[in-house]
Amino acid sequence: MNEALVVVVRGVISYFSLLIFARILGKEQISQLTFFDYILGITIGSIASEVTVDLSSRAWPHWVGLATWAVLAYLMEMITLRWRYAAKFFEGEPTIVIMNGKIMEKVLKKMKFRITDILELLRNQGIFDVNEVDYAIIEPNGSLSVLKKPENLPLTPKDMNIKVTPTGISTELIYDGKLIEENLRQMNKDKKWLMDQLKKQGIKDISEVFLFTLNDAGSQYIDKYKDNMKKVKDIGDYKGPF
Amino acid sequence: MRKFIVAAIPIAALVLFIVIMISGSFLKKPFGTDDDVTKSIENVMKDVNEEAWDKAVVEVDELESAWRKVIKRIQFSEERDEINFLTSNIVRLRGAVTSKDKSDSLMELNDAYSHWKELGK
Numbered sequence: 001m002n003e004a005l006v007v008v009v010r011g012v013i014s015y016f017s018l019l020i021f022a023r024i025l026g027k028e029q030i031s032q033l034t035f036f037d038y039i040l041g042i043t044i045g046s047i048a049s050e051v052t053v054d055l056s057s058r059a060w061p062h063w064v065g066l067a068t069w070a071v072l073a074y075l076m077e078m079i080t081l082r083w084r085y086a087a088k089f090f091e092g093e094p095t096i097v098i099m100n101g102k103i104m105e106k107v108l109k110k111m112k113f114r115i116t117d118i119l120e121l122l123r124n125q126g127i128f129d130v131n132e133v134d135y136a137i138i139e140p141n142g143s144l145s146v147l148k149k150p151e152n153l154p155l156t157p158k159d160m161n162i163k164v165t166p167t168g169i170s171t172e173l174i175y176d177g178k179l180i181e182e183n184l185r186q187m188n189k190d191k192k193w194l195m196d197q198l199k200k201q202g203i204k205d206i207s208e209v210f211l212f213t214l215n216d217a218g219s220q221y222i223d224k225y226k227d228n229m230k231k232v233k234d235i236g237d238y239k240g241p242f
Numbered sequence: 243m244r245k246f247i248v249a250a251i252p253i254a255a256l257v258l259f260i261v262i263m264i265s266g267s268f269l270k271k272p273f274g275t276d277d278d279v280t281k282s283i284e285n286v287m288k289d290v291n292e293e294a295w296d297k298a299v300v301e302v303d304e305l306e307s308a309w310r311k312v313i314k315r316i317q318f319s320e321e322r323d324e325i326n327f328l329t330s331n332i333v334r335l336r337g338a339v340t341s342k343d344k345s346d347s348l349m350e351l352n353d354a355y356s357h358w359k360e361l362g363k
Contacts, residue, residue: 001313001322006317006318009318010318013259016255016259017259020256056321056322056323057321058263058319059263059318060264060319063259063263
């Protein structure tokens with residue numbers, strides 16, 4: 001029995017099984033995971049590692065365990081998507097911990113949060129004075145959403161009655177010295193226009209450009225391979241191997 | 243077509259993985275004349291019962307050779323311990339047959355047969 005070869009084959013099986021299951025389970029980011037989702041991910045990963053290296057038992061029962069957890073996770077996802085009552089039960093719900101500037105002590109106790117945790121989460125959002133907070137809500141994933149009191153909210157163009165045009169999303173037209181023609185067409189531009197823009201920047205060929213983006217408002221960002229920086233700043237605070 | 247391929251590739255991959263993982267019961271079956279472990283065990287058992295020790299030694303060689311061929315096929319689906327136990331049984335069987343020990347030979351043969359039956363279950 002060639003153990004290394006068996007581990008390679010079993011590794012390929014568990015890696016791609018995990019990849020397929022993860023793709024089916026959805027696109028939630030780590031930051032959006034609830035505590036249970038986090039444990040679920042660890043458990044599924046742990047079973048996948050057993051499929052790979054636990055040669056003292058067959059791969060099949062471990063794989064069935066992996067598939068069972070993935071199917072249950074998918075079913076729960078479907079149930080919570082379609083049935084709001086179940087979502088409330090399984091995933092929890094947002095809880096107000098500061099209302100009208102007042103801390104809800106009983107709620108904090110129920111949520112097993114200390115006031116120091118709330119203050120830390122507020123500081124993470126750049127709020128160092130609780131007086132600034134109107135509402136604070138603990139989301140099911142444990143993060144804190146904050147609504148500041150109106151007098152502490154940032155000034156917006158709307159407050160000043162200033163008309164602004166939407167900028168839209170920047171689209172890459174050149175990346176890594178290559179033209180992305182599909183995006184150029186999408187932005188209703190042609191190659192001649194692009195070359196004119198490059199010429200204005202003293203660029204003769206597309207291959208000189210690392211990144212060229214354009215947004216709906218017409219704002220361009222052009223980065224050349226040649227940066228012509230005489231002195232590059234080093235932000236390292238101590239000497240390392242590089 | 244693209245949507246079909248996107249769905250078909252993961253499904254085909256999962257099916258292939260399942261086939262590899264449960265293929266043991268099929269792959270342990272003989273594909274030729276020199277990889278029939280069941281028949282080899284029965285032959286050695288017959289020789290031991292008749293105390294035909296010279297013939298039994300040759301049959302043990304054949305059993306070992308057949309088993310080595312089967313290991314290569316079933317190693318991806320079966321557990322390592324079960325494979326190692328059967329290998330040890332054959333090694334001990336060789337010793338028992340060489341020393342013409344009937345009871346030890348029958349013990350190892352029966353143990354080997356029970357491990358063989360467990361494979362692919």
